[in-house]
Amino acid sequence: MNSLPGIMKRNNGFTFMVNNRPFILLAAETHNSAGTSREYMVSVWKKLEELNCNTVLVPIPWESIEPREDYFDFALVEELINGARKHNKKLVFLWFGTWKNGHSTYVPSWIKTDLTRFPRTENEYGIRSRTLSMFGSGILETELKSFRKLIQYIKKTDEGQQTVIALQIENEVGILDAARDFSAAAAEAFEKNVPVELLEHFRKTENDFFIQMIKRSEHTSDQSWQGMFGEVAGEVFMCWHYARYLNELAAVAKESYALPVFTNVWLNETDDEKPGFYPCGGPIPEMIDVWKRGAPCLDFIAPDIYTFEFDKFAGLYTRDDNPLFIAETRRDKWAAANLYTAIGKYNALCYSPFGAESVGENKSFITQKMHTDSADKNVSSELVKEYLSQSYKLLGNMMPIISEYYGTDKMTGFSQDESRMSKQIKLGKYQISIEFYHRIDDENEFIPAAGIIMERDENELIFAGYGYRAYLNTVNPGKQLDFLSLEKGFFDEEANWVNYMDLNGDEQHIQMEEKVTILKAVFYEF
């Protein structure tokens, strides 16, 4: 029998394993309500098929599986598993439990209406929110019981086929519109001393910010959250408690059916955003170390990258203790381009545009929102769909090859940013100058160019992607480079190279097409 899906340390990075083989989740996340309608899902499966994705991320709302306390109905879960099997997709379930985007909107009504057993967070003026508090509450115990039932159901139904390959716990946790939970029970916890294990952990990390904070507080006997962490005390406090809470859920999942488990993050996109504007207590980049200590049972923390600084945030979540797994990202003209950076440069385990069934449509049927950014006024949604689906097909066929390069320095990826027409890249002995064909602005209709380059051996490079030219030099002093051969072709579904054309003489240039292309070049030095 195959081992369970899992994350393996390989080379200097991580690989997601499914059926004992490396697997890259070229994924799609549905709109939040999608899975609750069997009829709607019929059209979703068809659209996702057209996207060539191999995995679907789809929510399981708590209220749908436990409408009355201790009465469980897993029809929705069963339906999704059957649908995925029929369409040959893997599934990642998103457990919309106690928290979803900072609120508690997906808990069953018997929880919503019982404010004594399940109290709410309060802001500094004592006003209650729509968010459940974890302090002085019966919620953890209740959620653990329900979550365990769900995992047991997945194990019973799916262990043989392993359609479900990972679980997200909660969704973008944190508290909105307040700097922390100010309810009486939370305030009491806030007065306590910072746990020693957290301080010990900070001493061992290379997190300068926290090391300085601890050093500063060594001159005082005040070990409280406020005393130790001053103006970030509320946020560190919330992070620690959310992390401990989610760790309990992750531990239950591991002990019942050990699939990879993770949580996702609503990022603080600019430096001046205050906690509460984004959900305070979530694992934003500055707080990852708090979460790593608080929730060791989570396999990784997954950013939702909607910002235009895709490369920066992808880099911040690619760490020795955290593989990059992009749970959500834009579904506009950047969707295809950023994929190449995610896979080629950061070796992402997963890439997943949100509301992906609406790719190719101008407006989502569910949210009524345009799928594009306003700056995309000239980029049609059909074009986005074409590039994303072709890219998923191309990278999907190359998966066995690409995954060999995960965690090595023999592959890179890039996408064109808004303002530049060129990029310099170093790969092995090659200095590569990339030139893009088109300027990206709101006046034109181009999808940003993107590519992946792999050094198969010292003389052979593979170029994948679209919309660029590449000029290469060797860094070896006194040497020049020239082609021995250049082939245009593709990888078939068994990852075998199929040569379509020998490009020779006059046409021997790394000149990608406007649509996704693969070139295989062999060089020599003289």
Ligand code: DGJ
């Ligand atoms: C981020 C959330 O995590 C998703 O569930 C979804 O609501 C999107 N935002 C909508 O843009």
